[in-house]
Structures are given as C-alpha cells and as structure tokens.
Amino acid sequence: MTRRGTTTLVAAMLLAASLAGTSMTVHRLDHLRAEAASEEALYLPSPKVLQRMSLGYTGLVADIYWTRAVQYFGTQHHLDSRDYKLLEPLLDIATTLDPHLVVAYEFGSAFLAQKPPEGAGDPEAAVRLVERGVRENPSAWRLYYNLGFIHYFERHDYAAAAAAFEHGSRIPGALPWMKVMAAHMSQHAGDLQTARFLWSSLYQTTENEDIRVNAAKHLRALQVDEEVSLLEKLAAGFHERTGRWPANWAELVTAGNLRGVPLDPTRRPYRLAPGGRVLVQAPEDLPFITQGLAPGKEPSTR
Amino acid sequence: MTARIAHVAYNTFREAVRDRVLYNLIFFALLLVGAALLFGQISIGIQRIVLINLGLSAISVFGVVIAIFIGIGLVSKEMEKKTLYTILSRPVRRWEFIVGKFGGLAWTLVVNTFLMAVGFFTALLSLAHRFERADGWLLVAIYFIILEFIVVTALALLFSTFSSPVLSAVLALALFVIGTFAEDLRAFAAMSYGATRVFATLAAYVVPNFASLNVISSVAHGQPIAASLILYNSVYSLFYAAAALCGAVLVFEYRNLK
Numbered sequence: 211m212t213r214r215g216t217t218t219l220v221a222a223m224l225l226a227a228s229l230a231g232t233s234m235t236v237h238r239l240d241h242l243r244a245e246a247a248s249e250e251a252l253y254l255p256s257p258k259v260l261q262r263m264s265l266g267y268t269g270l271v272a273d274i275y276w277t278r279a280v281q282y283f284g285t286q287h288h289l290d291s292r293d294y295k296l297l298e299p300l301l302d303i304a305t306t307l308d309p310h311l312v313v314a315y316e317f318g319s320a321f322l323a324q325k326p327p328e329g330a331g332d333p334e335a336a337v338r339l340v341e342r343g344v345r346e347n348p349s350a351w352r353l354y355y356n357l358g359f360i361h362y363f364e365r366h367d368y369a370a371a372a373a374a375f376e377h378g379s380r381i382p383g384a385l386p387w388m389k390v391m392a393a394h395m396s397q398h399a400g401d402l403q404t405a406r407f408l409w410s411s412l413y414q415t416t417e418n419e420d421i422r423v424n425a426a427k428h429l430r431a432l433q434v435d436e437e438v439s440l441l442e443k444l445a446a447g448f449h450e451r452t453g454r455w456p457a458n459w460a461e462l463v464t465a466g467n468l469r470g471v472p473l474d475p476t477r478r479p480y481r482l483a484p485g486g487r488v489l490v491q492a493p494e495d496l497p498f499i500t501q502g503l504a505p506g507k508e509p510s511t512r
Numbered sequence: 513m514t515a516r517i518a519h520v521a522y523n524t525f526r527e528a529v530r531d532r533v534l535y536n537l538i539f540f541a542l543l544l545v546g547a548a549l550l551f552g553q554i555s556i557g558i559q560r561i562v563l564i565n566l567g568l569s570a571i572s573v574f575g576v577v578i579a580i581f582i583g584i585g586l587v588s589k590e591m592e593k594k595t596l597y598t599i600l601s602r603p604v605r606r607w608e609f610i611v612g613k614f615g616g617l618a619w620t621l622v623v624n625t626f627l628m629a630v631g632f633f634t635a636l637l638s639l640a641h642r643f644e645r646a647d648g649w650l651l652v653a654i655y656f657i658i659l660e661f662i663v664v665t666a667l668a669l670l671f672s673t674f675s676s677p678v679l680s681a682v683l684a685l686a687l688f689v690i691g692t693f694a695e696d697l698r699a700f701a702a703m704s705y706g707a708t709r710v711f712a713t714l715a716a717y718v719v720p721n722f723a724s725l726n727v728i729s730s731v732a733h734g735q736p737i738a739a740s741l742i743l744y745n746s747v748y749s750l751f752y753a754a755a756a757l758c759g760a761v762l763v764f765e766y767r768n769l770k
Contacts, residue, residue: 266692266722267572269565269729277555277562310733313557418557 257306264307272308275300279314283321287328294330297321301339305346312350315343319356323364333364351388354378359408362395371395387411406432430475431498438480438488438501441472445486455486474502516604520612521619528582528620537574538624542631544570549635563639564650564732567632571625572657572728576688579621579661583668584680586613587764607761614669614757621661629654646734652742653731659749660725664688666756667720673763691722720752 264271279300286294301318305311321329323336340357347353358374361367372395379388391411394404406429413425444467448456451465459482462468471479474490480502481489490502528534548566555562587610590596599609633650637643667687671680690697694716701712725745727737 262693262696265689266726267565267569267728269561269732270569272729273551273555273558273562273565276558277551280556281554308729310729310735311558311561313561317556420556 257303260303261307268307272304272311272314275304275307276311276314279304279318279321290327292326292331294321294326294332297330298332298335298339305339305342309342309346312343312347312353315340315347315350315353316356319343319360323360325364333360336360336364349381349383351378351381351384354381354384355388355391355412358391358395359412362408363405368395385415402432402436427497431496431500433475434490434496434499435501437472437474438490438499441480441482441488442486444468445482445488449486455484456482458482516608517612517615520599520604520609521615524586524613524616525620525623528617529623531582534578534582534620534624537578538627541570541574541628545628545632545635549639559639560636561732563636565728567635568650568653568657568728568731571628571632571654572660572726574628575621575625575657575661576664578624579617579664580668580681580684580688582620583617583665584672584677584684586617586669587672588677588680606765610669610673610761610764611757614666614760617665617669618662621665622658625654625658625661644734646731646736649727649731649734649737652737653727655742656725656727656745659745660722662753663720663722663749663756666753666760670756670760670763673760673767687719688722691720692726693723694719694721695723721748725749 260271260275261268279297282296282300283294286297297318301314301322304314305318308314319336319340322339323329323331323333325331337357337360340353340360343350343353344357354374354377358371358378361371361374372392375388375392375395378384379386379392391407394407409425409428409432413422413429416422416425444462445456448462448465448467456462456465459468459471459479463470473479474496476492476495478491481491483489488502489504490496490499493499493503496502545563545567548563549559551562551566553559587596590599596609600606633643636647636650664684668680668684671683675683697712697716697719701709701716704712724741727741730737
C-alpha cells in the first residue's frame with residue numbers, strides 16, 4: 211500500500227471511531243443533563259428590554275415567544291403538570307412585542323383560563339390578557355367572544371359574559387349570533403342549552419381544527435350530562451311507581467319508558483347501577499363529563 | 513459625466529456579483545424564508561404571520577450585512593489593489609468615482625432584494641395558494657427595506673473613505689443599531705433638560721431613523737401603510753443618503769491618496 215493509501219485508511223478509521231465516540235458521549239451527556247435540558251427559564255423577563263434588543267424586528271421576536279408559549283404549554287400539559295408559572299410572562303412578552311398578534315390573545319387566554327391540568331387555572335390572568343387584546347385590537351370582535359366564554363365557563367360571571375357578547379356584537383363584521391348569545395346569556399345563564407349554544411357556535415365558526423375537536427368533545431360531554439340526568443329521572447319515576455329500582459334497562463323498556471338500551475356518544479350502552487344511578491362505561495373516552503361518573507372518579511380532561 | 517459614473521457603477525455591480533459571499537448570504541436568506549414554512553408548524557395560528565415576519569426580516573438583515581460588508585471595501589479595496597490610481601489617472605473625477613461606486617452597490621442590492629423577494633413571494637404562494645389584496649403592502653415593506661439599504665450603503669461608503677475596513681464595518685453596524693433606536697432617542701431628548709437635551713436632540717437628528725422604515729410587523733397583520741409615511745420615508749431616506757454621500761465625496765476629495 212502506498213504512503214497516501216495508508217494515511218487515507220488510518221484517517222478514515224480514526225474518523226469513524228471519533229464519530230462513534232462523540233455519539234456515545236453525547237448520549238451520555240444528554241442522560242446526565244436531562245434535568246437541565248428540561249428546566250424552563252425565562253432568560254429575559256422584561257418585554258421592554260426584548261423590544262429594544264429586537265432592533266425593530268419585534269414581529270419576528272413576538273412569533274418566537276408565542277411559539278415558546280405554545281411549546282411550554284404543550285410540554286407541561288403533556289407531563290400533566292399543574293405548574294404553568296411561565297405561561298403568563300411568555301404571553302405578556304409575545305403580546306407586548308406584537309400587540310396585534312390576535313391569535314396569542316385567543317389561544318393564550320384559553321391556556322390560562324382552563325382548570326389544571328387542562329390549563330393554568332388562572333381565569334383572572336386570562337381576562338386581563340383578553341382585555342388588553344381588546345384595547346389593542348378594537349375591531350377584533352372575536353376577542354369579546356373569548357372574553358364572554360371565560361366569564362361564562364371559568365368565572366361563572368354571567369352578567370360580565372352577557373356584557374362581553376353585547377359589546378362584541380356591536381363591532382362591525384361581528385357575526386349575528388353574538389347578539390343572540392348576549393340575549394340568551396342574560397335570560398338563561400347557567401343552563402345546559404346556553405352552554406350547548408356556546409360550544410356549537412364555536413364548533414361551527416372556528417377555522418382551527420384543534421378548537422373544533424375540543425368543541426366537539428365538550429358538545430359530547432353536554433349530551434352525556436343531559437342524557438344521564440334524563441335516564442336517572444326515568445329510573446326515579448320507575449321507583450316511585452313500583453317501589454323498587456329497575457334492575458336493568460329491559461325493565462324500563464318493558465314499562466314503555468324507553469325504546470331500547472340507551473347508548474352514549476361512543477356507541478357504548480349506559481350502565482344502570484343500583485339505586486337508579488346511571489354510569490358511562492368508559493369515562494376516559496368522554497372527557498369533560500360531569501354526570502355518569504362512578505363515585506370518586508374525576509372527569510377526564512383529554 | 514453621467515457616462516463615467518455609469519461605467520464606475522456598472523463595474524462595481526460586476527465586481528459585486530462576482531463575490532461568492534454575496535451568493536452565500538442570498539442562499540441563507542432564502543433558506544430562512546423556506547424555514548419559516550416549517551417554523552409555523554410548531555406554533556399555533558401564525559404560519560402566514562411567521563413567514564412574513566421571518567422572510568422580510570431575513571431580507572432586511574442579510575441585505576444590511578451585504579451593504580455593510582461590500583460597502584466598506586469599495587474604496588479601500590481599490591486603494592489596496594492600486595486600481596484606484598488607474599481609474600483616477602483617467603478623466604474620472606473623485607466625486608464621480610464615489611457616486612458611481614454608490615450607484616453600483618445600490619443597484620446590486622436592488623437586484624438582490626428582487627431575487628430574495630421572488631423567493632419570499634413563492635414561499636407565500638405555496639403556503640396560502642393565492643395572494644390577497646393586503647399582500648400589496650408587503651411590496652411597500654420591501655420598498656422600505658430597499659430605502660434602508662440605500663442609507664446603509666451611503667454610510668458604509670462614507671466610513672470607507674476615511675477609515676480601515678474593520679473600523680468602517682464597526683461604525684456602520686453601530687449606526688444601524690443606534691438608528692433602530694432613533695424614536696427612543698427622540699423621546700429621551702424630549703424628556704431631558706439642559707446640555708443633555710441639546711446633545712440628545714442633536715444625536716437624534718444625526719443618526720438615521722431606521723425605526724420608521726421597519727413596517728414588517730404591521731404588514732404581517734395586513735395593516736395598510738399611510739401614503740404620507742411612504743412619501744416622507746422616501747424623501748427622508750434620499751436626503752439622508754445624499755447627505756452621507758456628500759460627506760463621502762468631501763472626505764475623499766481632500767484625502768491624500770499618495
């Protein structure tokens with residue numbers, strides 16, 4: 211072998227060995243520094259400082275911070291964490307750098323408002339965020355919808371929710387159902403029909419697939435809550451008439467109260483428990499339900 | 513006179529487009545525009561906004577880098593290679609040489625911006641499948657970016673007439689950074705008193721106002737740009753570039769080239 215051939219061979223072998231060595235070391239380093247890598251930190255907490263440092267490219271830095279907020283929320287949610295302490299500052303930075311980033315107010319407020327582990331469980335911070343969004347974007351009627359939504363579902367402040375829908379309905383371009391929503395809210399606040407109306411309108415008008423899927427889950431949960439209440443009433447009626455609780459659905463069918471075995475939205479039959487209680491078979495497949503759960507069982511939020 | 517300036521400008525353009533660094537920078541700018549398409553996928557609801565923000569910011573930043581790093585060598589390189597003496601020994605006056613150099617680099621940047629803009633609009637079309645009426649404002653943002661390049665080029669040329677390439681780069685870059693704070697500097701001047709106020713006001717008027725030329729964030733949201741802003745930005749940039757160019761001509765006119 212020539213001298214050049216020997217050099218090439220040795221160099222190639224050393225190259226392969228070094229590459230293998232670095233991959234093994236990196237793997238080990240990743241293992242050693244796993245905690246450090248997952249540790250979240252807000253290196254620059256001040257939106258004003260970031261605004262200066264962005265050299266005028268504030269829109270781009272805002273996009274980066276919004277993406278950081280999304281990734282942070284997604285990671286904490288995936289880990290079932292109840293700690294979302296960086297969420298509000300990240301959203302604050304993103305919206306200060308770009309006050310017209312409407313999507314950050316819309317989704318950010320939902321992330322903040324929902325109860326843990328679904329969200330940060332801080333509806334007050336969510337309201338503050340959306341109210342700032344409304345001030346910065348007075349023509350964005352949809353932000354009033356978000357505000358009304360938070361007041362209704364998370365704060366149970368029906369008057370504030372009605373006011374938010376009413377304000378939003380007056381903005382040019384707002385869809386007509388905002389006015390209907392405001393009227394409905396002041397008359398039937400707190401009932402299932404209003405909740406269904408809210409989720410249906412969101413399902414029908416959103417352009418985002420994730421929101422549509424989430425709205426569909428809530429609509430299914432409302433259906434279950436309504437059906438379970440109705441079935442329990444039928445069982446109670448049977449008890450009143452016969453002095454005993456029905457042992458199965460067939461007895462209610464025979465009595466003419468039902469046409470057949472009732473099915474939940476997942477096409478599984480409802481379970482009739484002793485004492486006339488009605489339960490769903492797979493609560494993990496029916497997130498957000500508040501009825502039909504076995505005693506002590508928490509509703510799923512996924 | 514015009515023919516001589518045009519010849520200098522044409523040769524400056526030819527020399528600039530032969531520079532490999534130029535192509536590397538354009539390539540990276542286009543790469544960033546392409547990356548914006550992927551960036552939007554790890555976020556929510558900002559695919560289009562991030563493409564516009566990242567795309568236009570990349571065009572702006574890379575263009576400024578090209579303007580500075582080619583602009584600072586325009587005079588010094590000619591002196592280093594002794595080609596300046598050949599040019600000036602012909603019937604070419606010093607000011608014609610400076611104006612021609614400026615024109616050549618400005619034209620190079622316009623052509624670069626056009627190429628990067630084509631890449632940017634192609635990426636936008638592949639994302640949105642059609643253009644909207646509000647996309648017309650993106651052209652205004654690109655026009656402002658070109659005005660920014662013209663000012664930066666004039667400044668880089670000014671510095672290159674009296675200092676080394678490294679120092680010229682530092683000065684031009686520093687002035688670009690300070691120029692992005694021009695509005696803050698004016699606000700600071702308005703709040704201060706006495707000598708500080710005089711100094712801050714003077715500084716606020718001397719440094720280029722790059723803040724008003726950056727409308728990327730607004731156009732990303734489809735917000736219209738006022739016609740008066742387009743007019744005043746155009747006039748301001750041309751005046752500022754002309755002032756820097758006159759400064760460069762004056763310095764170069766009296767510089768001892770021996």
